[in-house]
Amino acid sequence: MKEYYDAIIVGTGAAGLYCALNLPERKNVLLITKQEADQSDSFLAQGGICMLRGEEDYNDYFEDTMRAGHYENNKKAVELMIRSSNSIIRDLLHRKVTFARGENGELAFTREGAHSQPRILFYEDITGKQITQTLLNEAKTKENIEICEHMTMVDLIARDNICGGIIVMDEQNQVYPVRAPHVVLACGGLGGLYKNSTNYPHIAGDGLGIAMKHQIKLQNIDYIQIHPTTLYSKKPGRRFLISESVRGEGALLYDRNGQRFTNELQPRDLLSQAIFAQMEKDGTDFVWEDMRPLGEKTILNHFPNIYQHCLEEGYDPCREPIPVVPAQHYFMGGIQVDLGSRTSMTGLYACGETSCNGVHGKNRLASNSLLESLVFARRAADDIIFGRTPVKNQLLQK
Ligand SMILES: Cc1cc2nc3c(=O)[nH]c(=O)nc-3n(C[C@H](O)[C@H](O)[C@H](O)COP(=O)(O)OP(=O)(O)OC[C@H]3O[C@@H](n4cnc5c(N)ncnc54)[C@H](O)[C@@H]3O)c2cc1C
Numbered sequence: 001m002k003e004y005y006d007a008i009i010v011g012t013g014a015a016g017l018y019c020a021l022n023l024p025e026r027k028n029v030l031l032i033t034k035q036e037a038d039q040s041d042s043f044l045a046q047g048g049i050c051m052l053r054g055e056e057d058y059n060d061y062f063e064d065t066m067r068a069g070h071y072e073n074n075k076k077a078v079e080l081m082i083r084s085s086n087s088i089i090r091d092l093l094h095r096k097v098t099f100a101r102g103e104n105g106e107l108a109f110t111r112e113g114a115h116s117q118p119r120i121l122f123y124e125d126i127t128g129k130q131i132t133q134t135l136l137n138e139a140k141t142k143e144n145i146e147i148c149e150h151m152t153m154v155d156l157i158a159r160d161n162i163c164g165g166i167i168v169m170d171e172q173n174q175v176y177p178v179r180a181p182h183v184v185l186a187c188g189g190l191g192g193l194y195k196n197s198t199n200y201p202h203i204a205g206d207g208l209g210i211a212m213k214h215q216i217k218l219q220n221i222d223y224i225q226i227h228p229t230t231l232y233s234k235k236p237g238r239r240f241l242i243s244e245s246v247r248g249e250g251a252l253l254y255d256r257n258g259q260r261f262t263n264e265l266q267p268r269d270l271l272s273q274a275i276f277a278q279m280e281k282d283g284t285d286f287v288w289e290d291m292r293p294l295g296e297k298t299i300l301n302h303f304p305n306i307y308q309h310c311l312e313e314g315y316d317p318c319r320e321p322i323p324v325v326p327a328q329h330y331f332m333g334g335i336q337v338d339l340g341s342r343t344s345m346t347g348l349y350a351c352g353e354t355s356c357n358g359v360h361g362k363n364r365l366a367s368n369s370l371l372e373s374l375v376f377a378r379r380a381a382d383d384i385i386f387g388r389t390p391v392k393n394q395l396l397q398k
Contacts, residue, residue, distance in 0.1 A: 001148050001168075005030040007182040007384055008166055010153045010207065013040035014128070015352025015373040016186035017135040021095075022381035025144045030178060032151040032168060034202045037136055041188050041199050041353070042370065045128025046243040046306070047112055048120035049370040051085045058082065060116045065368060068114045068267045069332075069361020077359040080339060081368070084375045089121065092374075097134045099123050100302075110302075112244040112366035114267040120367045125243055125303045128370060153206065156183065156348070158214050163348040181347055182384045185211070186377065189331035189353040190224075197328040198230055198241045207354040211335045217344040219356040220333030225364055227329030228271040229253075231313060231322060232286035239327040240309055244268070244366045246291060249298060254288040254321060261287075269363045272326040279325075288321035330369060332360040340387060341380035349380040 006027040009016045020029045033040070052061055065078050093099075099121040100108040111118040123130040139145050148168075155167040157177055165179035187207040191199025211218060229247070230239035247253075247264045255261045255278050262274040275287050291299055296318045299307055307317055315322045334356035335343050341351045352373040359372050 001030065001146065001151070001178065002028075003177070003179060005146075005178065005180040007184065008032070008178060008180040009184040009186055010166065011040065011186035011188060011352065011354070012037040012136065012147065013042035013186060013188055013352060013373070014132050014135065014370055015042075015354075015377040016184070017132065017139050018374050019184050019186060019351060019377035019381045020139055020145050021135060021142070022378045023144075023384060025142065027144060027384075029145045030148065030180070031139065031145060032148045032153065034150070034152050034206075035200075036149050037147055038133065039200055039202070040132065041128075041191070041203055042132040042373070043129045044198065044200075044241070045131075045370055046125045046241055047245040048110060048122035048127045048367045049089070049131065050120055050365075050367045051089045051109075051371075052082050053109065053117070053119050057117055057119060061119060064114055064116055065359075065365045066361070068363050068365035070363060071361065072358075073361035074358025077339060077357045081359050081372055081375050084378075085371055088371065088374050088378070092131060092134075095134055095138060097131050099127075099130075110245045111248040113247060113265045113271065114365055115248070118248075120245065122245065122302075124301075125245075125305045131370065153187070153210065156210055156214055156345075158345060158348075161344075162346045183348050184341075184380050184384075185335060185343075185348070185350040185354050186352045186373075187354045191328050191331075194328040196230075196239055196325075198227055198239050199328070200238060205331075207335060207350065211343070211350075214345065216348065217336040218334065219336040219358070220362075223332035223360075223362055224328060225268055225330035225332060226272040226326045228268055228275050228326050229289055229324040230327040230329075231310065232325045233313060239325075240313075241329070242289060242306060242322070242324055243303070246289070246294070246303060246306065249302065250293040252290045252293060253324075254290060256282040256284050256287075258288070258321075267363055268329075268366070275324075275326055286323035286325040289324045290321040291317040292319070292321075330364055332356070332362065332364055337376070339379065340383040341376045342383060342387075349383065351377040351380045
């Protein structure tokens, strides 16, 4: 690791990697991550990534996103995300990301809760891994990108509300400064702070804490998304997600007597509330999710990873309902950014789950977050290339 870079990016999830890949090769970029580069929530995304399928779907896609977000969304951010989706997907295909296709080779689309149309691209039930591993592989081939694993950002270098780098800590607890005129926080959400979460435990809101220390503006920090369906387990650690697209494809929820008690495809916050209420009424720690209506072929082909994990936990989803419980899943709030992913501190950007541009409002629509991460990571890169650079940044000197 050097002392000086053109840009430092904190986080090797979809947002961090895509931002790095969108910077020109003449820029020296440092990417750091707390653990191994492939240990990010982006790798865990199962369901898929949304795409506007055509002008005829624009109003529905916009309305679905707004309705899920309780109409608290930033309309301009929503429009930008939806309108950018085709160029993002084209770019991913160009970078050799694979998505499921139909018999004639056309892209296949699935549906999740609160979507009025199937508009989600997927790859089995490991879409996030498919996208993020492809980006990581590409980043590793770039001479201008240095990836430093097991390196933790512990502070920013900042004075007079101008950022000039970060303070990092290595595995031996050595602490040192790394300087750059542009710093991008792509350090994910805060699930690691919760007892029950689908997130990696090391993704624990570090960027937010550091931002608070420097009086950087935050937004909607109480907007936490609880996912309605994670596999119930008595074991400690990360909760295993049963993707919303399982319900989108026809799975049903039952109470303790095997009776349906709610609409399985309502927005996540409302469904989680319905499940919690049912658990209380039944005096149980979970409800049942029945995947059998999907049929064995769909379960095995579309959801092989979920199927395998359930088997390992002692349940066969082709033959019996599985126990599910809501758990913390996503953070809609974050470090406040504008549409160029700029924070309130000069030279400091934030993108992906750690940021809040208002696109999700109070509640995120399924499969909008990978798309949002990529759209606004690219906008951060564009702003670094074409935007304002602090003219005199004395922090860049030793
Ligand atoms: C189980 C699961 C399933 C999901 N399914 C979907 C889906 O189907 N579709 C969808 O759109 N979204 C889905 N999501 C949400 C989506 O995956 C995330 O919101 C998105 O990938 C966030 O990307 P990111 O790059 O912002 O952060 P992450 O991918 O979480 O990466 C954060 C990075 O920051 C690093 N980091 C954190 N703190 C520090 C620090 N102090 N110093 C150095 N590095 C640090 C981490 O090590 C990591 O590399 C899912 C999430 C989960 C958990």
